Amino acid sequence: xxPIEEGIKHLREQAGNYVRKETTFLDSPAFEIAAEGIVExxxxxxEGPGKFDFLAALTAVDYFPDRPRFKVVYELLNSSQxxxxxLEVLLDESEELDSISAVFPNANWHxxxxxxxxxxxxxxxxxxxxxxxxxxxxxxxxxxxxPLGYEEVQFxxxxxxxxxxxxxxxx
Amino acid sequence: MGIEQKLGNLGFITTTLEQAVNWARKRSMWxxxxxxxxxxxxMMSTQCADYDMSRFGMEIMRPSPRQSxxxxxxxxxxxxxxxxxxxxxxxxxxxxYVIAMGDCCSCGxxxxxxxxxxxxxxxxPVDVYIAGCPPRxxxxxxxxxxxxxxxxxxxxxxxx
Amino acid sequence: MYxxxxxxxKSNLSHLFSERALTGETMILNMGPQHPxxxxxxxxxxxxDGEEIITCIPDIGFLHSGIEKxxxxxxxxxALVMTDRMDYLNNLGNNLAFCLALEKLVGLDVPPRAQxxxxxxxxxxxxxxxxxxxxxxxxxxxxxxxxxxxxxERELILDIFELVSGQRxxxxxxxxxxxxxxxxxxxxxxxxxxxxxxxxxxxxxxxxLTHNPLYVERTKGIGAIxxxxxxxxxxxxxxxxxxxxxxxxxxxxxxxxxxxxxFDVPVDDRGDTYARYIVRIEEMRQSVRxxxxxxxxxxxxPFRSSxxxxxxxxxxxxxxxMEAVIHHFKLWTEGFKAPKGSVYMPVESPRGILGCFMEGDxxxxxxxxHFRTPSFANLQALPAMSEGHLVADMVAIISSLDPxxxxxxx
Numbered sequence: 001x002x003p004i005e006e007g008i009k010h011l012r013e014q015a016g017n018y019v020r021k022e023t024t025f026l027d028s029p030a031f032e033i034a035a036e037g038i039v040e041x042x043x044x045x046x047e048g049p050g051k052f053d054f055l056a057a058l059t060a061v062d063y064f065p066d067r068p069r070f071k072v073v074y075e076l077l078n079s080s081q082x083x084x085x086x087l088e089v090l091l092d093e094s095e096e097l098d099s100i101s102a103v104f105p106n107a108n109w110h111x112x113x114x115x116x117x118x119x120x121x122x123x124x125x126x127x128x129x130x131x132x133x134x135x136x137x138x139x140x141x142x143x144x145x146x147p148l149g150y151e152e153v154q155f156x157x158x159x160x161x162x163x164x165x166x167x168x169x170x171x
Numbered sequence: 172m173g174i175e176q177k178l179g180n181l182g183f184i185t186t187t188l189e190q191a192v193n194w195a196r197k198r199s200m201w202x203x204x205x206x207x208x209x210x211x212x213x214m215m216s217t218q219c220a221d222y223d224m225s226r227f228g229m230e231i232m233r234p235s236p237r238q239s240x241x242x243x244x245x246x247x248x249x250x251x252x253x254x255x256x257x258x259x260x261x262x263x264x265x266x267x268y269v270i271a272m273g274d275c276c277s278c279g280x281x282x283x284x285x286x287x288x289x290x291x292x293x294x295x296p297v298d299v300y301i302a303g304c305p306p307r308x309x310x311x312x313x314x315x316x317x318x319x320x321x322x323x324x325x326x327x328x329x330x331x
Numbered sequence: 332m333y334x335x336x337x338x339x340x341k342s343n344l345s346h347l348f349s350e351r352a353l354t355g356e357t358m359i360l361n362m363g364p365q366h367p368x369x370x371x372x373x374x375x376x377x378x379x380d381g382e383e384i385i386t387c388i389p390d391i392g393f394l395h396s397g398i399e400k401x402x403x404x405x406x407x408x409x410a411l412v413m414t415d416r417m418d419y420l421n422n423l424g425n426n427l428a429f430c431l432a433l434e435k436l437v438g439l440d441v442p443p444r445a446q447x448x449x450x451x452x453x454x455x456x457x458x459x460x461x462x463x464x465x466x467x468x469x470x471x472x473x474x475x476x477x478x479x480x481x482x483x484e485r486e487l488i489l490d491i492f493e494l495v496s497g498q499r500x501x502x503x504x505x506x507x508x509x510x511x512x513x514x515x516x517x518x519x520x521x522x523x524x525x526x527x528x529x530x531x532x533x534x535x536x537x538x539x540l541t542h543n544p545l546y547v548e549r550t551k552g553i554g555a556i557x558x559x560x561x562x563x564x565x566x567x568x569x570x571x572x573x574x575x576x577x578x579x580x581x582x583x584x585x586x587x588x589x590x591x592x593x594f595d596v597p598v599d600d601r602g603d604t605y606a607r608y609i610v611r612i613e614e615m616r617q618s619v620r621x622x623x624x625x626x627x628x629x630x631x632x633p634f635r636s637s638x639x640x641x642x643x644x645x646x647x648x649x650x651x652x653m654e655a656v657i658h659h660f661k662l663w664t665e666g667f668k669a670p671k672g673s674v675y676m677p678v679e680s681p682r683g684i685l686g687c688f689m690e691g692d693x694x695x696x697x698x699x700x701h702f703r704t705p706s707f708a709n710l711q712a713l714p715a716m717s718e719g720h721l722v723a724d725m726v727a728i729i730s731s732l733d734p735x736x737x738x739x740x741x
Contacts, residue, residue: 025672025673025674026435026436026672026674028674028675053562054562054565054578055565056675056677056684056686056703057675057677057686057688057701057703059688059699059701059703061673061690061698061699062699063698073673073675073688075675075686075688075703077677079562079576079578080578080583081583082583082584084584084675084677086675104563104565105563105564105565106563106564106565106708106711106712108711109707109708109710109711110708113707117399127346127347130392131391131392132391132392132395132740132741133251133286133392133395134250134251134392141285141286141397141400142399142400146285146400147285148283148284148285148397148400148401148404149283149284149285149286149397150283150284150404151279151283151289153283154278166290166293167293168292168293168296169292169293169294169295169296170296204365204367205365206371207371207372207393207394208371208394208416208419208736208737209416209419209500209501209737211371212419212420212463212500213499213500215467215478215482216482216485216486216489219478219479219482219483220479220480220482220483220486221482221483221486232367234366234367236365246394247394247396249392249393249394249395249396249740251392251393251395252364252372252393252394255363255364255365255372255393259365281412281413281416282396282397282398282401283401284396284397284400284401285397285400286395286396286397287396287397304501305499305500305501307499
């Protein structure tokens with residue numbers, strides 16, 4: 001049996017109660033995990049026969065008017081086998097999630113980025129503060145209800161009007 | 172006309188004070204190495220072998236703003252970086268010049284969102300804008316030569 | 332003020348520094364965003380005991396351009412143009428990651444000629460990125476002549492890109508379904524001329540640095556990291572291969588036909604700055620091999636998919652066919668729609684694993700595009716690599732990790 005299949009079997013046996021749904025999109029397996037079991041599942045996959053020892057990506061998606069609002073996506077890779085495994089956690093507006101930096105230390109900055117961009121707090125994180133935006137920024141930019149910050153483009157018909165409004169630095 | 176014809180080859184030239192000062196300022200401008208993003212790579216290419224910038228007197232990019240008089244803002248200016256750039260500009264001694272290299276610091280460029288300042292002229296006054304994404308090294312050299320023309324035509328209005 | 336205050340007692344960052352900083356026994360030094368050797372706008376706050384680094388805290392975000400949010404407001408082919416600007420030394424590689432993810436999501440085929448050209452140009456881009464790395468790395472260690480030599484070679488590669496796409500750096504040459512336009516006839520001769528002189532130049536670079544006692548003294552044993560730590564901290568690319576883990580996505584999960592090329596993946600086991608230098612020099616040689624093989628087997632045929640639901644028809648067809656006009660109209664006004672669902676496509680960039688996570692929602696604009704960029708993950712390992720070293724080694728360690736701040740901050 002390939003390591004990924006062994007790993008999945010081990011997951012179903014040991015931590016199967018946290019697995020809510022199993023899907024396959026375009027030949028990649030994806031598991032929807034309950035929020036409280038994410039650390040347990042990651043530890044299972046890391047130490048089990050699948051040996052998923054590398055966290056390739058950690059990101060989130062915002063489905064604004066729909067509920068549950070957020071989906072946090074984890075992509076795990078086995079560093080010697082060409083298989084990718086995806087874990088998804090569906091979260092609501094102000095739910096918290098456990099940090100997996102005890103299992104995968106490189107999740108630290110990825111979780112900081114998810115907190116910065118989406119506002120999803122992680123429990124037991126060593127240093128949860130903003131990473132890409134300035135420290136005193138208000139709001140979480142990648143949420144769907146955060147405005148893009150679009151500025152009107154200056155064409156020749158509105159050139160003078162925008163020129164008057166624009167805050168040029170005098171000196 | 173004038174004294175030059177009479178003197179022959181004695182090694183004098185006559186000019187105005189303005190021309191002499193401006194000539195000295197333009198021929199020895201030292202840029203500050205403030206490359207931010209992709210345009211910085213083209214700035215480095217201009218500094219290097221094929222499109223040499225040292226023939227304009229800009230041999231090395233000075234790392235410290237206190238020792239430089241040209242700030243080439245090369246790359247996109249984010250809201251986090253804007254106060255830093257302003258501080259660098261304030262630390263430069265007069266006379267100082269600013270070139271906004273590339274589309275992103277001239278007008279915001281391809282980015283029109285919350286994170287990018289649409290044009291570095293909201294942070295500091297700019298002398299020359301160079302368009303391009305990124306501008307070719309020849310475009311940067313043309314911008315520098317335009318700045319030289321601007322410097323040559325400056326009137327000396329302060330004893331500085 | 333931007334960023335954390337440097338007075339540790341007053342700031343909320345005291346949990347990051349050691350207790351000696353609070354009494355003033357150690358010094359907090361700011362290696363600011365404007366620095367000649369931090370490879371861009373990277374800010375590092377160092378806690379120093381004399382010259383030795385106790386703690387190192389990177390502060391990033393000075394080049395965050397909101398690319399991911401901006402892509403959600405654009406159609407797919409418009410969003411492709413923004414990918415060039417992320418990792419601005421690997422423009423074609425970013426295009427490739429985005430195009431492969433998009434093609435996987437919508438199920439678009441890529442003709443064989445386009446696949447070979449993609450591999451060829453991606454490897455040339457890898458060589459050009461490593462040349463910039465080598466030049467700036469040696470420049471940071473005060474060997475300034477390397478900068479001039481490397482950029483001279485890079486001009487030859489940029490001439491090839493300009494020949495092919497009209498632009499030196501931000502080419503946007505790879506489009507969904509293949510390439511933007513076909514290769515010009517002078518392409519093969521130009522690339523062969525480059526391939527003839529380049530291996531000799533790499534030998535020159537090696538002759539200047541590899542056994543140079545000054546260089547070796549400054550890089551051997553500096554920034555060493557073990558294979559297990561490297562994997563745990565998320566390092567990929569040359570730093571990981573220099574620590575002993577042979578993880579290269581071109582061999583492990585080949586894409587765009589990489590399995591048909593014969594090349595080696597250099598692996599070293601010392602894990603320090605010198606090992607990373609050796610690995611990257613060898614990668615340049617292997618890329619030359621791949622480019623040669625790709626040029627030899629370049630097939631004829633179409634350069635872009637002919638699936639008119641996603642690829643606009645060439646202008647010559649517009650005068651003859653009504654369907655072509657309708658496809659052209661629909662694609663340029665509305666754009667093609669991607670199905671609901673998400674894909675994650677990792678590729679091997681010169682810095683490590685570049686992954687593109689794309690989620691479509693049935694409309695012409697993506698719901699979410701996220702790039703797992705290698706420099707962001709690699710920079711996380713910087714504190715582990717630099718603690719215990721001297722301040723002067725910091726520059727060598729940062730440049731050996733090869734961060735590109737556009738990649739880190741997106």
